[in-house]
Amino acid sequence: MPKKDLLAIDGSDQAQFAFDWYLRNMYRDGDQVLLVHVAEYNIDIGLPGRGADVDAICSAVKKRNDEIGNLTDTFMNTLRARHVPAKLLTLQGDKPGDAIIKAAKEEDATSIVMGTRGLGKIRRTLLGSVSEYVVHHAHCPVTIVRNPQEN
């Protein structure tokens, strides 16, 4: 039976590696891909109590949107070139793990594929990692793709 695989991507090398690995090793003809990008804006809106620089914020948001557009275009173009039925979801939120879990449920994904997000051992312990959150909370199988070069 064809799968509906949710691929979570960001701008990292890990996400690119996971995407390529998925196409080479897991994708089967007939599977659908749901490409999910959780946009994190991380834009500094100025110190509390000071007036926000509206123009600067707008231009930063616009710039970030363009970057996200370029990023997702590249992934979508690769899928189109290989005739992979694909749908793009751009989500927002400061909890990427939670957004991925919710999208997987709502879209009835049969599996989730993602990179390791490249957190080192210390950061991973302090902050938890998105992939760990997803492994714990997903309703479906999760593949965490680690680039062997990373170790």
Place this chain on the structure above:
Amino acid sequence: MPKKDLLAIDGSDQAQFAFDWYLRNMYRDGDQVLLVHVAEYNIDIGLPGRGADVDAICSAVKKRNDEIGNLTDTFMNTLRARHVPAKLLTLQGDKPGDAIIKAAKEEDATSIVMGTRGLGKIRRTLLGSVSEYVVHHAHCPVTIVRNPQEN
């Protein structure tokens, strides 16, 4: 390129589900399977200071070996029936996660597939889980197969 997938199994329903899911969704013609079972004996050798009941221990170990033999035979027979090139590794140790990681490296596995081991939230937090250990330490992509019925 064909993969060499390490499938970690035990006697749990989760492992059976992961095995079936793998064959249905990830296996491709030409891939090799490395079936790994980490035997845990968990045999009570009597209270400290008391003489061990040697006969009872021998018969418990023999019984456990037979159970393991039956378990791995069933998985191997399924693979043979589907003409999947497969190799069986039975390992011992009280740290199954570590044994799996080492086997994956030594055998140059290209991916690891396993179930969730069915630990509930509390046990998982207290004890850590084997799958979590494997996700953190593997040199290669790891697929954690959760049975949707489990939640």
